[in-house]
Amino acid sequence: MTGHPIAAHPGPTLTAAHCQAAPPALSFTTTPIREQGLSLPALLAGRDDVVSWLHQGRGLIGMGHALTIEARGPERIEELRSAWRATIGAAWWRDPLVRPGTGPVAMGTITFSPASRERSALIVPSVLIGHDTHGAWLTTVVPAGQPHPSPEAIMAALHPQQPGPQPRADSPGPQPGSLSEQDWCRAVLTVQERMRAGQADKVVLARDVVLPGPHPATGDLLARLAHSYPTCWTFAVDGMVGASPEMLLNLEGRRLFSRVLAGTARRNQGTPTQDLAHWLAGSAKNTREHALARASALEALEPLCSVVEGGEPFVLELPNVLHLATDITGVVAGDTGALSLLGALHPTAAVGGTPTAAATAIIEQVEGMDRGRYAGPVGWVDWHGEGQWCIALRSAQLPQGGSTASGETGIRVFGGCGIMPDSDPVDELAETQAKMRPILEALAAPTHSAHAAHATPSAHATHPAPR
Numbered sequence: 001m002t003g004h005p006i007a008a009h010p011g012p013t014l015t016a017a018h019c020q021a022a023p024p025a026l027s028f029t030t031t032p033i034r035e036q037g038l039s040l041p042a043l044l045a046g047r048d049d050v051v052s053w054l055h056q057g058r059g060l061i062g063m064g065h066a067l068t069i070e071a072r073g074p075e076r077i078e079e080l081r082s083a084w085r086a087t088i089g090a091a092w093w094r095d096p097l098v099r100p101g102t103g104p105v106a107m108g109t110i111t112f113s114p115a116s117r118e119r120s121a122l123i124v125p126s127v128l129i130g131h132d133t134h135g136a137w138l139t140t141v142v143p144a145g146q147p148h149p150s151p152e153a154i155m156a157a158l159h160p161q162q163p164g165p166q167p168r169a170d171s172p173g174p175q176p177g178s179l180s181e182q183d184w185c186r187a188v189l190t191v192q193e194r195m196r197a198g199q200a201d202k203v204v205l206a207r208d209v210v211l212p213g214p215h216p217a218t219g220d221l222l223a224r225l226a227h228s229y230p231t232c233w234t235f236a237v238d239g240m241v242g243a244s245p246e247m248l249l250n251l252e253g254r255r256l257f258s259r260v261l262a263g264t265a266r267r268n269q270g271t272p273t274q275d276l277a278h279w280l281a282g283s284a285k286n287t288r289e290h291a292l293a294r295a296s297a298l299e300a301l302e303p304l305c306s307v308v309e310g311g312e313p314f315v316l317e318l319p320n321v322l323h324l325a326t327d328i329t330g331v332v333a334g335d336t337g338a339l340s341l342l343g344a345l346h347p348t349a350a351v352g353g354t355p356t357a358a359a360t361a362i363i364e365q366v367e368g369m370d371r372g373r374y375a376g377p378v379g380w381v382d383w384h385g386e387g388q389w390c391i392a393l394r395s396a397q398l399p400q401g402g403s404t405a406s407g408e409t410g411i412r413v414f415g416g417c418g419i420m421p422d423s424d425p426v427d428e429l430a431e432t433q434a435k436m437r438p439i440l441e442a443l444a445a446p447t448h449s450a451h452a453a454h455a456t457p458s459a460h461a462t463h464p465a466p467r
């Protein structure tokens with residue numbers, strides 16, 4: 001959208017409280033467009049000011065900002081929900097399609113912790129292009145009373161661009177983030193001491209590495225992730241980018257779907273996938289870890305649903321790791337919307353731990369970093385509260401306006417894992433490296449830092465050895 005009038009005049013950024021009290025009057029128009037030859041990932045090429053939600057090549061991409069709503073603190077999800085409701089109340093729209101993702105839509109990213117310095121945000125892009133199994137559409141957003149640009153003019157301006165500058169071959173690899181690898185392994189031991197003292201049953205500990213700039217255009221990064229991890233949800237909202245396998249909440253009509261992941265086997269050269277899957281399904285530590293995450297999601301959903309069921313755990317295979325997975329389905333009671341459900345679900349034991357309050361307190365004390373939006377919900381919500389939200393895993397925070405809220409000027413790449421009393425710290429470190437691989441490869445950075453000398457994951461006793 002470079003140079004397009006819509007993108008040239010971004011709409012306001014409002015706090016949720018302000019937006020709720022005085023919502024701007026926005027006008028949304030959805031128009032069906034031709035799907036022949038349409039490739040959402042290709043339209044992202046070379047662009048930085050994009051939002052994205054792609055799965056198997058379909059989904060939503062957006063450009064420009066018609067409205068940004070931001071919130072911080074313990075009430076951030078509820079504040080964003082109220083502000084979005086007020087925005088819809090003040091909006092006008094035309095939507096002949098009435099499908100998930102048509103009409104008014106906001107893309108969102110929410111911090112893991114209420115104490116984060118980063119903002120949680122809902123972004124209404126000026127232009128949104130959607131593609132599902134029934135066809136494609138384009139939604140434009142302008143201040144009420146202003147004319148909508150023609151869909152043809154927008155599609156003409158949006159022809160696929162050349163990819164942006166590629167990373168240099170000699171660019172420096174990942175640098176230690178908040179903790180060195182050794183200090184992070186010590187933090188794992190500290191967490192285990194706390195668990196042995198009875199303070200928690202499971203704690204998810206994460207770490208970050210920093211990639212100094214320059215970095216590829218956001219759209220190029222997304223196109224690579226979407227290509228390499230098509231079964232994951234490739235997202236970008238407010239500089240938070242990644243390809244997540246974990247669907248926290250899909251709400252369509254009153255029907256809810258959630259996929260809980262916990263328990264991981266790293267792929268290594270030489271071990272057949274079937275052997276890894278067999279090892280994972282039989283690993284006592286991983287099945288206990290999974291059971292805790294599964295129970296926490298079911299417990300959070302039960303009071304809000306008239307029916308909720310967890311399927312049998314199964315092994316989910318991804319290019320870098322395998323996970324134990326449970327699919328949860330349910331029917332939501334009353335008119336509870338996606339943002340209210342997120343408020344109840346987040347943080348699940350898959351990214352926090354058990355019990356929630358004790359585990360998150362230990363994370364704050366031991367992890368030594370602000371997670372920002374990593375491990376928080378990321379996704380989209382429509383005008384009547386339906387939408388899709390993943391957990392922002394396998395992800396990175398791009399610097400916005402030069403630096404992140406934590407003052408970083410490089411890209412922060414995150415990875416974490418559930419720590420149990422019988423976890424091995426070196427093995428867990430290697431798991432974080434495997435989880436960082438998708439985003440580091442998409443950034444075309446070396447996947448192992450020079451500081452990883454002591455991690456020899458495939459030879460480790462708690463993991464099946466290569467044959």
Ligand SMILES: C=C(O[C@@H]1C=C(C(=O)O)C=C[C@H]1O)C(=O)O
Pocket residue numbers: 204206246261262263264323350351393394414415416417418419435
């Ligand atoms: C915390 C992460 O992943 C979570 C932890 C997992 C585990 O410990 O086995 C598995 C999937 C995710 O729920 C991450 O990817 O950073």
